Amino acid sequence: MWHDVGWQILAVWLVTATAMTLGWAVQYRTRNATLVDAIWTATMGLSAVFYAAVGSGSPAVRGLMAVLGGLWALRLFLHLLHRIRTEDGRYRYLRQHWQDNQAKFFGFFQAQALFTTIFSLPFLAVAANPGGGMAALMIVGILVWLGSLYGESIADRQLARFREDPANRGRTCRVGLWRYSRHPNYFFEWTHWFAYVLLAWGSPLAWLAWLGPLLMLVSLYRFTGIPFTEAQALRSRGDDYRDYQRSTSSFIPWFPKKQGSTP
Template sequence: MNALPWVALYALLIMAWGWAWQRRHRNIGIVDVLWAKGVAASALILALLGDGAALPRVALAVLGGLWGGRLALHLWSRVRREAEDGRYRYLRDHWQSHQGKIFGFFIAQALLIVLFSLPFVAVASNDSPAAAGWVAAAAAVWLLSVGGEALADHQLAGFRADPANKGRTCRTGLWRYSRHPNYFFEWLHWFTYVLLAVGSPLGWLAWTGPVLMYLFLRYLSGIPFTEKQALRSRGEDYRDYQRSTPMFFPWFPRSSKEHLP
């Protein structure tokens, strides 16, 4: 826990920088890049300063750092090439470009970096001598989840790159089985740290990762905002997709005439 102030300081600094960047470029989307980068950095900071055994701490640094680094680079590739995401354009219009409100939004994201670093605290304090087996299991979950998220991102990017698909909904690859496969695999990824924290005196903290990520994705900042924007931009095509394709957990699609709960 003693390293959390360093995580908080880093998060506040990068988000303050991000707010200044969006003032120049009028693109709030940089906040997602910095969130991923900040959480990855928190894994490295806590692994370095933790007092647990070396193996889980090294695994935390490698797996947490690579996950966040990949996600940050993927998001940055979109932010630097594309116009401001519709979700953030809506927020900017709703707030009438009020920089005080936008700054508050960035600082709130800094606090979320600290919140999502709590599972890393549990891993960094794990001094269990039986950690090797759990590290192997964690690495398997990490490979499945990060690989699935990267594949979903790649499939969507390829679909969006084709001008013929403008205004249409991606229904290919993993997107045939879930409306948000990238979110599903992002959520699954957080079980990596539950496994790395087995035997830790603070092991219960690791469960905050998958629990909070599910709540945020399903009910707060993920799916609700994304689907509202999709309905605004794609209308009936996306409504048909909603009727036929599961929202979060991947499963076989139904006929759009059937009702999906």
């Protein structure tokens, strides 16, 4: 089995590493590393379509996975395009912290290529699913995907509208889903990966599908997600964000704590 799929994984890595190299070159010219997020999303979507095209599983399952993975990536890619005009504060901080060391930025971009290769393995698992008698799980998987994509889209839209108002400059978004979670977009991004766990049920590589929610959770909690984003929020919004941290759940949406309650 691994002999059969090894070339597929290698192909995803080679294409993604090439895309990230080109992205690094653009970053070198523009001094704007924000496009790394858009490249990561685009290559993830392409990997879903690629695995669907060359996989050995049921054509119906592979087709469904290509549509779901492709649409998820397309929505996120289009959302991120609006953010690459100026460099995100997180990357400005890295540029200052690394003193614009381009070797470190190149390594950072190539690390994203490796992450894409690993994060795309749930698509590989689904593409190997022979299907048959799995209609109920497929339906649940589609519902999980729809609910997650809807929740993430709403969270992104609410935050974008909040930031568009000049009166909110320097303030923390507490409207809509952001009243119940400091990172509702991350939460729904995480639940989205459970859709592929369900779609991979019965696949000889089904265990790989669990890498999606597991690695995404670790990444969000320990690396590029919550710690990175909140450090930038504290630098830009200070005490207002500290108050937000004390009252609002960091990840799973929940009712905010009342004023004066113990953190």
